[in-house]
Amino acid sequence: MTTAARIDGTAIAREVRAEVARRAARLAAGGHVPGLAVILVGDDPASQVYVRNKIKACAEAGIRSIQETYADDLAEAELLGRIAALNADDAVHGILVQMPLPPHISAQRVIEAIDASKDVDGYSVESAGRLVAGLPGFKPCTPWGCMTLIESTGIALRGKHAVVIGRSNTVGKPMALMLLRADATVTVCHSRTPDLGAHTRQADVVVAAVGRANTLTADMVKPGAIVIDVGMNRNAAGKLCGDVDFAGVVQVAGAITPVPGGVGPMTIAMLLSNTVDAAERAFAAKGLSC
Numbered sequence: 001m002t003t004a005a006r007i008d009g010t011a012i013a014r015e016v017r018a019e020v021a022r023r024a025a026r027l028a029a030g031g032h033v034p035g036l037a038v039i040l041v042g043d044d045p046a047s048q049v050y051v052r053n054k055i056k057a058c059a060e061a062g063i064r065s066i067q068e069t070y071a072d073d074l075a076e077a078e079l080l081g082r083i084a085a086l087n088a089d090d091a092v093h094g095i096l097v098q099m100p101l102p103p104h105i106s107a108q109r110v111i112e113a114i115d116a117s118k119d120v121d122g123y124s125v126e127s128a129g130r131l132v133a134g135l136p137g138f139k140p141c142t143p144w145g146c147m148t149l150i151e152s153t154g155i156a157l158r159g160k161h162a163v164v165i166g167r168s169n170t171v172g173k174p175m176a177l178m179l180l181r182a183d184a185t186v187t188v189c190h191s192r193t194p195d196l197g198a199h200t201r202q203a204d205v206v207v208a209a210v211g212r213a214n215t216l217t218a219d220m221v222k223p224g225a226i227v228i229d230v231g232m233n234r235n236a237a238g239k240l241c242g243d244v245d246f247a248g249v250v251q252v253a254g255a256i257t258p259v260p261g262g263v264g265p266m267t268i269a270m271l272l273s274n275t276v277d278a279a280e281r282a283f284a285a286k287g288l289s290c
């Protein structure tokens with residue numbers, strides 16, 4: 001029996017990061033080092049790991065990072081003040097506020113406070129609007145990483161049927177828009193979709209972004225389909241797993257991402273790419289060459 005090709009997110013992310021490092025080095029050679037500010041509020045252990053990984057990845061890519069860490073009783077006004085200062089700082093090209101924020105702080109107000117030219121997470125209404133309108137702008141890192149993985153298979157998306165499971169503002173919706181922009185016919189499913197399998201069985205490409213293990217099983221996949229697993233869950237044994245029943249779906253799909261080693265590494269790679277984009281645009285806007 002043939003099994004699906006594994007889409008190696010770790011290797012593809014390494015290539016993206018190497019290209020980012022080349023672009024960052026070119027900027028630095030012209031005296032313009034790209035800079036990313038990363039703000040962490042509170043002491044959530046998972047967020048601390050994510051922030052540490054982002055800072056380390058910046059260092060490896062030649063991006064200067066500025067980490068600001070605050071206690072979880074930080075007032076929203078104070079955080080907004082810090083963002084205003086970073087917006088005005090020419091050495092900072094990207095600003096990332098690690099989510100989730102404590103409940104007394106409005107994530108939406110914080111995201112909207114980030115200057116649109118520094119919104120490297122791509123979460124702001126302006127970035128979302130640009131994606132909807134097909135205008136250049138920052139793309140949210142996880143779905144953009146998924147697009148890069150899909151493209152790595154060599155599939156021509158034009159006219160293909162793609163099903164996205166999940167409709168969050170950060171993954172499912174932008175994913176659907178990017179697939180649409182690539183001329184796929186897109187169906188978006190969610191928790192109120194009555195017969196998920198009826199949709200996924202029609203799909204040439206399935207992106208699962210749910211947050212529930214075994215949402216997509218082998219009987220729900222068309223033979224040869226490309227399956228991208230965004231989910232990050234813990235199984236009963238505490239092991240990291242995705243939304244897809246990998247062992248079953250790998251027997252049916254044409255190509256599939258593993259968890260770990262699939263979408264996860266791409267998210268940071270695309271963040272670095274957005275940061276270098278931001279720096280290149282900032283220098284070009286000043287008429288400086290890089």
Ligand code: NAP
Binds near residue numbers: 263267
């Ligand atoms: P989210 O905001 O919780 O959204 C989950 C989506 O799944 C919702 O739209 C929900 O529908 C839908 N859903 C829930 N149960 C469903 C079901 N039984 N059938 C079909 N749809 C269902 O989550 P998210 O932020 O998009 O993240 C999704 C997953 O990706 C999580 O596991 C997260 O940890 C992971 N993630 C991974 C990365 C990475 O870098 N690898 C990055 C971001 C997220 P409703 O809208 O109807 O509630």
